[in-house]
Amino acid sequence: MSWYTKAIEEKKPHRKTLWVHCKKCKSHIWGEEWEKNLNVCPNCNYHDTITSWQRIELLFDKGSFHELFENISPVDSLNFTDLKGSYKDKIQANKKKSGISESVITGHGKIKGFNVATAIMDFRFLGGSLGSGTGEKILQAANFAYDYGLPYIVFSASGGARMQEGVLSLMQMAKTCAGVARLNKKNIPFISVLLNPTTGGVTASYAMMGDLNISEPGAVIGFAGRRVIEQTIGEKLPDDFQTAEYLLEHGFIDSIVQRKDMRDYLANVLSYYNR
Amino acid sequence: MSWYTKAIEEKKPHRKTLWVHCKKCKSHIWGEEWEKNLNVCPNCNYHDTITSWQRIELLFDKGSFHELFENISPVDSLNFTDLKGSYKDKIQANKKKSGISESVITGHGKIKGFNVATAIMDFRFLGGSLGSGTGEKILQAANFAYDYGLPYIVFSASGGARMQEGVLSLMQMAKTCAGVARLNKKNIPFISVLLNPTTGGVTASYAMMGDLNISEPGAVIGFAGRRVIEQTIGEKLPDDFQTAEYLLEHGFIDSIVQRKDMRDYLANVLSYYNR
Amino acid sequence: MVVATGVKVIEKAKKQKLSHNSKTSKVSAWETVKISRHPQRPILQDYIQKVFTNFVELHGDRAFGDDTAIIGGFAQIGNQKVMLIGHNKGKNTTEHIERNFGMAKPEGYRKALRLMKLAQRFNLPIVTIIDTPGAFPGLEAEERGQAESIARNITEMANIEVPIISLVIGEGGSGGALGIGVGDRILMLSNAIYSVISPEGCASILWRDAKYAPDAAEALKITAQALLENNIIDEIIKEPAGGAHTDYEQMASEVNKVLLRNLKSLSNYSVAELLDMRFEKYSAMGKFAE
């Protein structure tokens, strides 16, 4: 199945919803309008989640995206079972629900003619969590960028490390960053796009290591959870805490880009790479 | 005249003072005791200024120090004259007063057997200000360290850039740091010892760039002057502002070492250099 | 008070040895958690005194502050000179507070990275000692880049051109541990733990109640033995019977021996070999289907 067909297929379930309820401003938007506006609320500019395939369709030149490492998928190596059941069952359920087999799609493609290697996380798959399969795919795509001298763009959307894989998941932080470190050494640009939400171990590894860190308006980006911090300091946090705007002000984000402008913005940045 | 003779000669004027008045605790200390205690107040541990030659005698193995670039001295290239007279006259007066011809002594020597290149600033000469001659000597000594693969230790004591040389003086910050940059690239250790006082352009250049930044207790180290900052913020500054202890707390100093322990401390640190 | 509780835990652990996990005659994961957090368990300060000599502590990140939750400096072990960097929890309530219970802030991780680069300049191998519940989850830590500082360390440690040995002596708390924990050899004391999330945290998310922490501890496979089996760590340093706190001298002597052996074996590689091996090591981490 071609990438384009995949993207089209995916859209179908959305079409079923006639009205979309904006999570931020609570307005009801006509489903078709919502989609046409790229899942961004026309009323309050809330940038809602989109799937990896939707993002690929949005950003890459038509027909230019080639998926890589698509057969990689999670295994329940610790036989992890919590109250709600086994990790094994969750994997199956998430595969079925999302139609993808890990929390990230990797590949290469063209953005307005600029060739890049890329990884696009998908929040639908186990909350975009960083499992061994995720880490492997993100590293392999980095290695592809390294081998072919292509800029590497990672789009993150993740709740953090995948608890069900224990320390194997934690180590994916080091594994993915080892890939970034090699790109750094070879002076290959690494661009990180931090989407809503990017938290925990993903923020504390590759997502924060972009030569450019870019975000979308209002995206939540943080390390520790809001509740944990409030418990630690015994105070309520400011409303804009851990938003992209807040991180820009504190020096961690280069720029916040509207979803509709992202393709042009990335192409423009890529045009400055001069090797 | 050998370095040792120079150091001995220098001590004589001090001997004339029977009693020393500690600038900090105001106690009167018997001159000989004061000197025996390395110009450190036995009462309050105030570390008073010592001359470059005294420091050389204190730190280097007997007879091991060889002066380099000693003929470099300032010239009044801008014909600078203020209300109190010409820079030319000031140079002469300072040479005569201090017996040295620039605000820094440069050379190489051994500290408990470890060979190093070194520059030792002298606050007596135009307030240890960074003139073209100072910059030249500090760079030349860095180049000597570079050529012979020796660790480089700079002892700073300076009021900052030398106004009477205008931008020529400012550029000495870049000139000296260019020397440090070459040492960095060749992985040759650069150790900075920031003595009382180290301020302005000297702090904002080589003095702050040590692989290790070391100081003596109570030394004043800062960029902007206390009064200028108080005028800017309209508040009185804390008492310990810009002391070595304050800088340690804020992350800029590795350790504060008593004058009597400095030789052992440096030798110990040098013993860790493994190339 | 705290001490007494801790001791009680150990007694209990000893009693339960055979009941809970009889086929391997080992204590349960949760009991290991308790031993790893034992108030009398030796901390970095103890190893600095008993394993290392001639410690020269170095301070500061050169940008914001000096985080006392992470200690670092030159140190010697036998005749081998190293850069030693580690979390320090402190030994009593005063020290716990002073050291923030070993929970570092961005300036701590940045100090650590500065010292690693200093080690590179001086050509000294690096030994990092891990013992933290995790990176400090505070407002200001977040503002100053807790995530950035850990991410940068993890990334740059991949390129540090001297050998790096990491030893988990107590709690290996998630990203806060990994922030100084990327290396050529990862070692653990036999009762230390290393986890992606605290068992309590995991239980309150996945079991909806922190009281299931023992179940979470078991499920997360956080013991040295489990981590060795999953190829996360390279070697276990055996603790004295009853735990490291029962015999500081024996523990120190074991640590000394194992560190020296690993330092020696790593000294045989060129920089290029070392970095290739390190990259391969981390490339191989994780289990997935293909």
Place this chain on the structure above:
Amino acid sequence: MVVATGVKVIEKAKKQKLSHNSKTSKVSAWETVKISRHPQRPILQDYIQKVFTNFVELHGDRAFGDDTAIIGGFAQIGNQKVMLIGHNKGKNTTEHIERNFGMAKPEGYRKALRLMKLAQRFNLPIVTIIDTPGAFPGLEAEERGQAESIARNITEMANIEVPIISLVIGEGGSGGALGIGVGDRILMLSNAIYSVISPEGCASILWRDAKYAPDAAEALKITAQALLENNIIDEIIKEPAGGAHTDYEQMASEVNKVLLRNLKSLSNYSVAELLDMRFEKYSAMGKFAE
């Protein structure tokens, strides 16, 4: 109000042209100071609009904040892509305050260094635009390492592996200017100044009264012409008669032309040649007896 004063200064300057410094028919150093601080003098924002195209502003030092007194990002001049970094004073009172009058804090210098390293990664030459009364002399700036951040920039700029051109468009205020001012070519507009200390500051120290600022300005040799004669700068870009503020378009066109010519001439060197030349350039700075 401020504008009016500025304009008056210029008028006065024009009148005094022949009286004060008749043999060269140039304005005095102090009058140059006033022109360099003229409220309508073009600032970085203006050059971004008139000299450069396609500016992509990048933010943040990745550690503490985003200092708006220093602006940086990708930019294009003609067909040449560069990394553009400079002080921005702002154009009116609101902007002055927002931009802290172009007085940067440590996070500003650290952002600048980050962008220079980014330029290195993207293989883009760097253009820095200098226009600041000096680094900000505040308590927090001092605490967070005003000295360290400037020192580090000066040092690391010596090793940055792409061409660097610095252009002083207004005030080159001491270390605050030099912190982004180490390069392969140092250019100045003809009415810009570059000084080790403000004339007022120098006067209040050496003349014991700030009112002697005009004497200090003369003595400090801070004009472009004096600096060219002392081999501090490489080239003067001629301003329109009456000063840069009298004709933005002509000024922009001159800057464009000279920057492009210098960028082109620097593109001929290998990295090794470039760094050697840069080292030699700074090694030769200063005058002393031997």
